[in-house]
Amino acid sequence: MAAETGTPTTLTLKSNDDELFSVAESAAILSVTIRNMVEDGCAGGVIPLDNVDGKTLASVITYMNGISAIPADEEKKKSYRDKFLSDKDFETLADMVLAANYLNMSCLMDAVSAKIAQVMEKKSVGWVRRKFGIENDYTPEEEAAVKEEHKWTFEGVETDDDN
């Protein structure tokens, strides 16, 4: 589309807190959700993204623009992704994974999931429960049974430490 007319097509995206963002269609269609809307002809006016807030959407658009400016070079794309995520805290990563899932952006989804996994790896059970909003609904007996079942994995793991 953009290539045919010679002028780049711009899309307007609206976050769930009513912020508007302009983004080149060529970058925005990294999101399969947006691409489908464009292909179905639903992208004429403003595209509402009900599950993404303005702060997260701004970040996702920075990513879309940054990654689509890099030609087909997996190494450079990877180093861009690493750099892009390097200063994000856990809450931001959580917002990003939700947004990437909703927008169906596999490359961002993979990068953010890997980063979240990397953070989780070093944290205690208490920390992960808190950050993921998980309520421990095991009875003490059940919890003991799970620990017993996979004894080999809990050796040296502090299962109730809150760090």
Place this chain on the structure above:
Amino acid sequence: MEEQQHKRIRHGEQTPNSVDRLSDLPDSVLCHILSFLQTKISVATSILARRWRFLWCYVPNLHFHHANEDCINSVFLLHKLQTINTFRFTDFRDENDRVEKCITFAIERNVKNIDIFLCMANLPRCIYTCKTLVDLTINSIDLLPESGPVFLPLLKKLHLFYVHQNGYDTLLSGCPVLEELLIHSYTDYASFKISSPTIKRLLIDLHSAGGESSNESNFDYKRCYYKLEINTPALVYLYLADNSGQHIKCGPLNSLIEANIEANIDIDGYIDDVVYARYLVEFIDRLRNAKFLKLNLSHYTK
């Protein structure tokens, strides 16, 4: 909305919205996050809550890192998926039985990608006839089969680190759709030939095992004196780092778009520079179709 506010109160007022929503993520997304963890740790998430107890059984990737027998047995018993996406096995102990057991399991579960990092191993033969394998990385001083059946009908990407060169021929002839080959290797004792009508990306990083001790006067440079043959007519991208003084013979590369060549050698005193220069010029002539060419011959011109 009411429900969200309710949760927010329950988790305390500092808890951001995203955390409440993280707990609402579908299992498929949580499994996706778990797939980036070592299997031992993804199993450990079963302690978090009831919902998480068997979540790890549906994670499409398995990564055993120094895994003991209990871990492997337990995972093989409980893991539910019939198709494994990526199977990664990293270990520095050499226990062939364990390696064989794991690879056989992965192949029975229609594995797509295998990534093995071992000191030294005799990989089971079944890895070379796996019908589902798309991506294979072997980082191990392993011997490839020089005879017998090799057939990897779906293999597109093959990365070999320190795998012995004898057997490249047999292996490549059994990969009818291979697109990318990476060879990172010591080269001191072998000459080898890369021949494939389908390879589009070829990355060769060769260095002498004596490289680190090359200042020592007793290092025998003549050992580096060998031949590399490349016959890959469909090649689009070539990376060649030659740190050990190669003789390179190369067939036509009519589809080549990009080449990155580094010949970082100090030829003084140990190579017949006239012969080497002739091979090098002939080789560089083969790169004439490339739109992007990066040549680093700094040591050669010195």
